[in-house]
Amino acid sequence: MVVDVALEPISMDGALFTKPVIMAGPCSAETEEQLLNTAIPLAEMGIKIFRAGIWKPRTRPNAFEGVGAVGLKWMQTVKRETGMMVATEVANVKHVYEALKSGVDIIWIGARTSANPFAVQDIADSLRGVNIPVMIKNPVNPDVDLWIGAIERINNAGIKQMAAIHRGFSSYEKTLYRNVPQWQIPIELRRRIPEMPIITDPSHICGNREFLFDISQKAMDLNFDGLIIETHCNPDKALSDANQQVTPDGLKQIIDRIVYRDPEVNEELMLTLAELRDQIDKLDDRIINLLEDRMGVSEKIGSYKKENNITILQTKRWDDMLKTRLNLGNRKGLSEEFIIKLFRSIHQESINHQTSVMNKE
Ligand code: PEP
Numbered sequence: 001m002v003v004d005v006a007l008e009p010i011s012m013d014g015a016l017f018t019k020p021v022i023m024a025g026p027c028s029a030e031t032e033e034q035l036l037n038t039a040i041p042l043a044e045m046g047i048k049i050f051r052a053g054i055w056k057p058r059t060r061p062n063a064f065e066g067v068g069a070v071g072l073k074w075m076q077t078v079k080r081e082t083g084m085m086v087a088t089e090v091a092n093v094k095h096v097y098e099a100l101k102s103g104v105d106i107i108w109i110g111a112r113t114s115a116n117p118f119a120v121q122d123i124a125d126s127l128r129g130v131n132i133p134v135m136i137k138n139p140v141n142p143d144v145d146l147w148i149g150a151i152e153r154i155n156n157a158g159i160k161q162m163a164a165i166h167r168g169f170s171s172y173e174k175t176l177y178r179n180v181p182q183w184q185i186p187i188e189l190r191r192r193i194p195e196m197p198i199i200t201d202p203s204h205i206c207g208n209r210e211f212l213f214d215i216s217q218k219a220m221d222l223n224f225d226g227l228i229i230e231t232h233c234n235p236d237k238a239l240s241d242a243n244q245q246v247t248p249d250g251l252k253q254i255i256d257r258i259v260y261r262d263p264e265v266n267e268e269l270m271l272t273l274a275e276l277r278d279q280i281d282k283l284d285d286r287i288i289n290l291l292e293d294r295m296g297v298s299e300k301i302g303s304y305k306k307e308n309n310i311t312i313l314q315t316k317r318w319d320d321m322l323k324t325r326l327n328l329g330n331r332k333g334l335s336e337e338f339i340i341k342l343f344r345s346i347h348q349e350s351i352n353h354q355t356s357v358m359n360k361e
């Protein structure tokens, strides 16, 4: 079950990569000034690794696709001015070549690239004989083997300083998150490659600033090894991922709030519990979405009743409904008392939604 991967700790200017490692910096490099205005306060806070995207993989054409190689010069300026290590995403051999030429300290493979074994293998081949830390984001699709495959390809090319970045997974369903965290997948990765550092990317999981702290705290509760958080001197004006970026001060507030708990004595127990809680969170998310859909239908019924002048409550319909729900619930092992309470409450909420539609001018 355990995958054989040869790893060495990531070296940071001779010092070891210490936990929790925090990587911060903008989604994209935009101007030299923007990089410096972001990097200087980060360095003052003690952040050691600066991230910025130079080439941006965008879902639709004509979005901001990154400044390209000129941004690497600005990264050198950041490195010189702040002493931070600089990290960027590479998606092909040309990117690797340009990044290495410009003295980038750490490269990462983005989620869209790690989903493509041909692309990962090309990058791996271009890294043979090179000594640079490489981080592998999870593929966009929730496939732990594909993630491990990408890690193995890079490791087989002789790269020993590695980390995995957990950035969540695409889904068609509307959820709270831009990319569903599916914590069971990084947990499974930890089981399969216990010595692989895992860094969580709350920014791309959340897609907004609101939940960054919760995701960060959760990653630390799982004893993961670090965080990569998009940080911009003027987030609202960012050319990419504006909603999810925070200012350096916003980042400091998140980091200062995180509680670092003692690693649990029994890690396996903790991971299993976290996995089960994650399932509960996802199911509750679905329940809320279903209720939202249900209220939407009630409102449509409300407008229809209004147009046709029918009363809201039709007792026969409610009696029939309750009967079928009780029957279904009984078959699924749900008590009569619970079904009655649950559907009374749902029904009441539906009536409230219908009433407000019917009374709207
Ligand atoms: C990024 O880190 O800016 C990025 C593009 O991330 P991902 O590959 O996770 O989408």
Ligand code: MN
Binding pocket: 027, 028, 204, 230, 240, 241
């Ligand atoms: Mn981004």
